[in-house]
Amino acid sequence: MLNISYLRSARAEAVDRMLRRRADAEALIDALLKADELRRQAQNRFDEAKARLNEQSQRIGSLLREGKKAEAETLKNEVAHLKSAVQEAEARFQEAESHLQELLATTPNLPHPQVKAGRDASDNEIIFSWGQPPDDTGEFLPHWDLARKFQLIDFEAGVKVTGAGFPVYMRQGARLQRALINFFLDEAIQAGYTEYQPPHLVNADSGFGTGQLPDKDGQMYHVTADDLYLIPTAEVPLTNLYRDVILKAEDLPLKLTAYTPCFRREAGSYGKDVRGLNRLHQFDKVEIVQITHPETSYAALEEMLAHVGGLLQKLGLPYRILRLCGGDLGFASAMTYDFETYSTAQKRWLEVSSTSNFETFQAIRMKLRFKDASGKTQPPHTLNGSALALPRIVASLLEFYQEKEVIRLPSVLHPYFGDEAIRL
């Protein structure tokens, strides 16, 4: 959620930032400012009406204490009209307040000034790449064929048991999943992240806190009987651990990590995008989250990029980093970097991590604050990143390391996998 007083004091800057993601930035910001103006007016009237009533109520109290019953009764009658004025002022205030809150809840974050304006993914900038994608003119089987050949994943069984997008991993395929999860978690712990195992279902307040609700309502699986949501990412339960918390400055930065399955409805997807492991309704991911002092959040973002890049380098997978343009940015993000590995057989890049700085957007939504050096409370910055999402890593690994009879795994995985290769 945007800080409304920031918008008041720096309207031009806010419009300039918002323009990077929304052509109607000016109207959007001005609607917020207008709603804020109305709300403050309404609050003033309400406060004043309430103060008048409170004053008289206290007088009635002291009259009664002095035993002046008759005078108190007279005053009671006189106060009646004050009460209706209060009720009216309160109703107006509530209306103005909820209008403002609704606008704030549905307004996306301001992109960082460094973020390029743009419409969609085609405007993203490639800022870094590592490794050499192999000559993909040779004979390469796509991962879904490799999965069948080596009996790693049974897509049809998943369709039967649940539905499309819920693959069944088996044998060496299941073991590879476990190896990757453990590898990613161990790396995160080594980098100073504290491991958590959070719930896989969250309530609506948590969904709101990180910005999935109301923006992505409909993208999450909703358990209506209990009004709970299956998490689309561990970011949600992890960051919401600190919802409604006032931290001390010395608590920062907080670094959290968790492995969880992730559930996404992804309505409207089709075609080659959803073939094999490309896009699933359930997948596994290790997530890293940081809560930092506002002044150090972009350094923390760099640190997270280095961590994610390090994982891909250890796996030996060529990758590139994109800085998302404004139009491709998620609702809550101020700046996002996507990591993509190359699919040798599909001849295209696959997104395997998305690493973002939300600045104060989530902290304000979830009332997360810290006391700074001067004793004032203010929202910290929150960040998160996939480190990493498994399915497309598995797809890249299988395709990149495939040979005729064997898929030779990178050496970092050997101790986790218990073998050097996936074998027929």
Next chain:
RNA sequence: GGAGAGAUGCCGGAGUGGUCGAACGGGCCUGACUCGAAAUCAGGUGUUCGCGCAAGCGAACCGGGGGUUCGAAUCCCUCUCUCUCCGCCA
């Protein structure tokens, strides 16, 4: 799932209609004493919003929401959560 009890500030714990943002104790901070510390003494110690250059003033918050009343932490309704007992259960 059934029965009962409860939810108050950083913690413990009072408060059952008015002077309660909240007694008392502990913690923490500041000052005094001390070479220093402990003990002791004095003072302070929440969050949010609005107005104001500021000092300050006003409003709201005693689990959430709603109601009664001139006035609610206190009364009523409702929801959630916690605890105890019973049942069920990986």
